[in-house]
Every structure is written in structure tokens, then in C-alpha cells.
Amino acid sequence: MRVSQLDADLLDSELFGTFKEQLWLLFSPQIKQTFEPELLAILHFIYRLTVLESGATYGAQLQNLKYRNEKQHWGGLQSITKDSPLTTFQKFAYIAMTVGGQYIWIRISRLVIAQGWSELSEDDPRNIFWKVLQKVENIYKTVSLLNFLIFLYDGKYSTLTDRILSIRLVYARRIMNRQVSFEFLNRQLVWHAFTEFLLFIMPLINLRKLKNLLKRKLLPESYFRSNLLDFLPTHICAICHENQSASNASAVISSKVHNPYETNCGHKYCYFCIKTKLLQEGGTWQCLRCGAEVKEIKRLLEKLVEEEEENDRTNKGKQPAR
Template sequence: MSKNFWSNEWLKAQTKLSEIRQSLGTFPSPPLRIMRVSQLDADLLDNELFGMLKEQLLTAFGLFSPNFKETFEPELLAVLQFVLYRFSIYESGATYGAQLQNMKYRNEKRHVGGLQSTSADEPLSKFQRISYGALTVGGQYVWMRLNRLMTAQGWGELAENDIRRVFWKFMQKVENIYRTLSLANFLFFLYDGNANASKLNNPYETNCGHKYCYYCIKSKLIFEDGTWQCLRCGEEVKSVQRAIEIVNDDNGFNTNHVDGNAE
């Protein structure tokens, strides 16, 4: 075939290719799936880091005077939280724990379009980063300081028509609403977040033949001193291995792939 033939065919295909490119914007974006194990590990690492720095900070400032730490604890914790936020979320869009798990926050508003919107992760905007800091650092500081003020001055024991008493009751309602929403979120997870709803991420098989996610089974074995009873059959679990299933394709070849089906 001549070169002109391929050139003509290429030109004829341009119209169809252009239609395909334009239709990509109508395809829905695939759902973003992040391993819960990685999110849990990142949260634990962040809490451990903050707890360690908090203990050292309060111990150091407690040497100045006996009452210094108790009086200015909200301010000290706010400064510590701001420093961690400034050099993590604001700087790179991820906490230190998330960075260790190779995760980061992204601007979901820029990923709600068609399929082309998932080509690259869009970092958090400046407004989002500042809002995150204002809510987490500033919000926690204001809440802690207000609670200390109301407790120290006994706003809850004032007359019913006192404006401070009214504000105290409002704060109590806000706290109750927050706890109720947290409980509702947990109950929703129990209703719609069961393990059999989706495939396991990084599945491992026990010596009795049942499958669990790697984090769940390994943490159980560690906390139970190396032995644990299987939730499915009650047999004692002593060892686990990567769950791999051999699948025969249409050509008769054997293919190994990780089986993520929960039992």
C-alpha cells in the first residue's frame, strides 16, 4: 500500500477521532478509591506525632511556673497545631502521616467533570488551605478557650434570662448536635460500609482458607500474641499468606491474580 493510502485513511479518521475526544467530557469520572488502611495509618501517625510534641512542649513550659502550663495550654497547643499545619497542609497539601503513606488532599471541585478531569491531581486552592487551617487550628482553639471561660466563671449556674446562660446552653446544644452527627455517621457506616460490599484491598488467606485484609488479620495476630480464632469457622489462625487465584483464560494459559473477594 502506498503512503498516500495511509495518509487518506488518517485524514478520514480525524472526524471520528475528534468526536471521540469531545465525548470524553461526557463520560463520568471513575470513583476515587483510597485504602482505608492507609488513611487509618496516616491518622494514627499524625496523632502520635502531635501527642509526642505536645507532651514535650507542655513539659518544657511547665518548668517556668506551676500555673503557666495550665493557664496558657490552649495557646500553646494552637501554636503547635499551626506550625504543623503551616509546614504540612499549607505547604504540600498533605499531613506528615499522609505523606508517609503517599497520600495527599486534592481539589475535588476540579475533579467533578468528565473523564478528562482525572488526568492529573489538582492541588488544594489557597482558599481551601486557609479555610482548613482556620477551622482546625482556629476552631479548636476558640472552642477550648470558650469552654474554659464558661467553666471558670460558672455560666451554667447563672439565671435563666442571663445572656451568658443562654450562650452556655447554645454551646451545649452545638456540642450535642456534633456528637449526634458523629454517631449517625458511624451508624451509616455500619449500614452501608460492611466488608462484603466491595472487594478486599491487599487480601490475605489464613491457614483455614478464609480471606481478610492484610491490616485486619496482621493486627489481630499481633495483639493476640500470634494466634487468633477465625471469625468464619472458629479455627485457630496461626499463619497467613497472600491470596492468589489461578485463572484459565480463553487460550488455555494460566494467569495468577490477586483475589480480593471477601468471604
């Protein structure tokens, strides 16, 4: 019974939150900020009208619960099988306390905070009123905690309002067939196990290497030949050229080989570029110039210096005489 009552309160809170979200979509932020207590009070009043009609909230009805007049079941009348319905006074008092009480408290708190009554002198009546409000709030929280502890012990009144009005949630139908289905739980367990498996296996899979492997298996060789960059000069890094061409940058001017390394197929690349490709591909990579499989690289310093000197001499020889 305790679990059902707590679940009913939780369902009421979630349903009311859903209605509140839909309500805020209808108003601008300025109206929401100014009239939020009034709008919430109206919505809360509409939501609690089910107590007048059926003697239970929506959440309580979903949990097969209803309110009964506990005054009619005191003493020797506790064993009466027929539950006494709520009186008219209890129904309206319940709505007044849950809706009106909350609205009045919010409005008073807003007024006190907006006008800064807590910062006034201690002799000012408004400051004294603010201190009284603080004490009342602390007393209410303490009494609510004690009431909840008592509820956990006897399972009768889950809120102070229920205890004050002597109304208690009981089963609406005491004898009913309960069909327990674990379909949803099983589905959740399967999805949880599947997501855990994906989180474990995905870091172990080299998606880039798998993609390139599928491309080599499925696409014809003519596709790769048409995309080769063997036309580039030898002092240009094909990887830098490809990356900068994809970003619409000046590929030819800023794609010179830096810290050159030579592949086993005899082509030069920047060390950072070729090493990154090999790490991403898992140790092997397809050369952008000839399409061969690159497995090893070695540092190439002397040849590059000689080629640069030769290029400089060639460029100087081509300059026109002044």
C-alpha cells in the first residue's frame, strides 16, 4: 500500500509537469513570469477536480486507489468492508488546501522577496512578518518530515493535508486479477545489454580501415586510378594537398613536404601526415600517388636538401638578366 501511494504521488507530479510544459507553450515569457502563480493555480485546480467527481486523483486511479473518509472507520468500524466516500466538505477543503494554500504561500513569498522585507530594520513590522514566515516554513517542513516517517510506519496518511482532513488512500477494488508482465523489463534488459556491448566493441573497431577495405573490395580499380595524385610535383605532400583541397585552401602553395619520410613505394610525405594515416589505418595505407600498399616509412633528409638546392639553381637560371 505504501508503494502504491508513493507511486500515485509520483504519477501526479509527472502528469502535472507534462500539462505545465504544454501550458507554457501558449504564453510569452513575460506573461509566464508575471502570472505564473495564477496560471499554476488554475491548472492545479483543474487537475484536482477529479477528487470532486471520483474521489481520487489521476495518479491514484492509475494505481487502483481512492480516498475514503477515515473518520467513519475509526475504532471498531475499521473492519467495515465498504469504504465511506468523502464528504462534500472534505472534497472542497482538500482542493482549497492543495491549490489555494500553495497559491497564497507563493504570492506572499514573492511579495516579501521583491520588496526586500528581510533587509529592513529589525523593528519594522514587515521584517518581523518575514521572520514569522521563515519560522512557519521551518515548522511546516519539520512536521511534514515527521508525518512522512509516521506514514512509512503505518501507511495511512502520506501528506499533512490527508492527515488533517482524515482522508486516506485505499484500494478501489480490493479483489482483482493482476497480470504481471515482464515484457517491458525484458526489452529494457536486452537494450541495456546491447548498448553495453556496443560501448565495449566500438573502440576496438577501426571504422576508417573497415571503410577503406570495403571500398577496395567493392569499387573497381579504375575508380582508384582516377583519384591518384601522381601528377603532383615531388616536393608537394599529397596528403596535405588532399586535405587542403577538401577545405578549399591554397593546396599547391602551402603543401610542401615538411620533415620528409619516404614510403616503401618510393614517394615522399610529411612525417606527421604519413604517420597519422598509418595509425588510423592500422599499420597499412594506400599511397595517394601510385595506389600501392604502404607498410614502412623511413626518414629522407639528404635527398630533399639536394632536390631543393637543384630547384633553387634552376629557378635562378630561369630569371631574366637585368
